[in-house]
Amino acid sequence: MVRASSWFGWILSLQVALFWCWGTPPAAAFTPEQQLVLQAWRTINQAYYDDSFNHQNWWLTRDRTLKQQIPTEEAAYQAITKMIASLDEPFTRLLRPEQYRSLQVNTAGELSGVGLQIGVKAGSKSIEVIAPIAGSPAAMAGILPRDIIVEIDATPTSELTLDTAAAKMRGATGTNVSLIVQTSDQSPREVILIRQKIELNPVTAKLHTENGRKIGYLRLAQFSAKAAQELGENITKLKQQGATGYILDLRNNPGGLVQAGVEIARQWLNEGTIVYTVDRRGAIDEIDATGTALTDAPLAVLVNEGTASASEILAGALQDNGRATLIGTKTFGKGLIQSLFDLPNGSGLAVTVAKYETPNHHDIHKLGITPDRVVPNSEITLESAATAEDTQYLAAVKELGNNS
Incomplete structure (x- = not known):
């Protein structure tokens, strides 16, 4: 009886092995177009933050896709796009060569x-x-x-x-x-x-005198590769000019490079957690301040519904650590982290690999950050920002006066 059972198990194992071999050819047998699809699938399989892949069998999606006719590179791109669409998550996406180059240029400034x-x-x-x-x-x-x-x-x-x-x-x-x-x-x-x-000139800096007090006004438009360096240089310059408080304007800042947001948070914080990232295994990675703050002067931060992504990381870090008072309206609520991965022929993938949480473990995604003082938006032009017409700016000036 034991012998018969062993033979049955061996035959069943052989059938499973043969099915796998017949159903999916070895990697060497794939065409270049299929290899492109396979590399995209493998990248998402290893990096994507949701290990349920939108509650689907991701291996089955792979096999179904590779069994299609993929005669050209364009057909491969279409197959990858369709495969990614099944995740129903807009930030994970294929970047064709021209799109990938454009994205790399944008983050460069x-x-x-x-x-x-x-x-x-x-x-x-x-x-x-x-x-x-x-x-x-x-x-x-x-x-x-x-x-x-x-x-x-x-x-x-x-x-x-x-x-x-x-x-x-x-x-x-x-x-x-x-x-x-x-x-x-x-x-x-x-x-x-x-x-x-x-x-993209990421930083605008001016020294304002309000009610006899010198205030450094810093507007940060986007988190590009040069944003942290420029902001740091301007904080130092305003400090030398006698600034005793600062207003950091993150309104309509859609984000950009997360690392730039972390570096800028370190320019304001000497200690404490800046952000937590949570991956698909639930593992939490903590990013901390490094004792490199450029000033400990009072700080107010302006935010609105256009404050998103890396801007929300920075705003959340400063709020939860008690370093700044947030003033304005609720932020956008984009709390997913994308990493870029190269594919052959100059294309790439943007893959959502984790989500953010603020130091107090507030989930940013779709929820945003509520400021400490809610002040409705005033209808102003860019030229009117940080003037007597800007009610949010005036509220920040008042807040700094209360902290003097």
């Missing part, structure tokens, strides 16, 4: 197009404005955070991915692009923008 940072609205597939870049054609046209982009050059955005929507708004300097934009429950309106090459 340059941007071409209309100056919009966009995302996918939670619970829908609508393309939503995270924030316009200060001074860009989009900002000058009055496009606001949370606006919905309904159409781009007569193409409904419901038919576009996040990256193809961004690509359609980019183009040669001086050319036009037509957007249908909807603000809240208002009727959609057409906005025609002229594309420009936008230099």
Whole structure:
């Protein structure tokens, strides 16, 4: 009886092994196009933050995809895009070579197009404005955070991915692009923008005198590769000019490089946790201050619904550690971390690998950060920021006066 059972088990094992071999050829048998798909699948399999892969059998998705006809590189890109779409999570995405190059240029501090940072609205597939870049054609046209982009050059955005929507708004300097934009429950309106090459100067710094007190005003537009260095240099310069308090303006800052946010937090904090990251295993990684603060002067931070991602990491770190008072309106709520991975032929993947939590373990994603003092947005232009017309700025000045 034991012998018969052993033979049965051996035959069953052989059948399973043969099925695996016949169903999925060895890696060496794949075409270059299939290898591209396989590398994308493997990268997501190893790095993606949700190990249920949106409650699906990710291995079965792999096998079904590889059994398709994938005769060209374009067909491979389409297969990868379809595979990623099954995750139903907009921030994990394929970046074709031109998109990957553009993203790398943007984080280096340059941007071409209309100056919009966009995302996918939670619970829908609508393309939503995270924030316009200060001074860009989009900002000058009055496009606001949370606006919905309904159409781009007569193409409904419901038919576009996040990256193809961004690509359609980019183009040669001086050319036009037509957007249908909807603000809240208002009727959609057409906005025609002229594309420009936008230099992202991440830091604006000025010394203000308010009620006899010297205040260093710092506006941070985006977390680019040079943001931390520039901000640090300006903090030091304002300190030398006699600043006894600071206002850090993160309004309409859509984020950027997480590492830049961490480095900037360390310029304000001597000790304490800056942020926790939580991966798919529930493992928590703690990123701390390193005793490198440039000043201990009182600090107020301005935030609004366009404050997102790395901006929220910085704001949360300063709030939870009691280092700053947050003033303004609730932040955007993008608390997922993406890493970039190279693929062959210059393409890449942006993969969500973890989520953020503030030092007090507040989950940022879809929830945002509520400021210590809620002050509604005032209808101001970029030129009016940090003036007597800016009620949030005036509230920050008052807060610093209370802390003197």
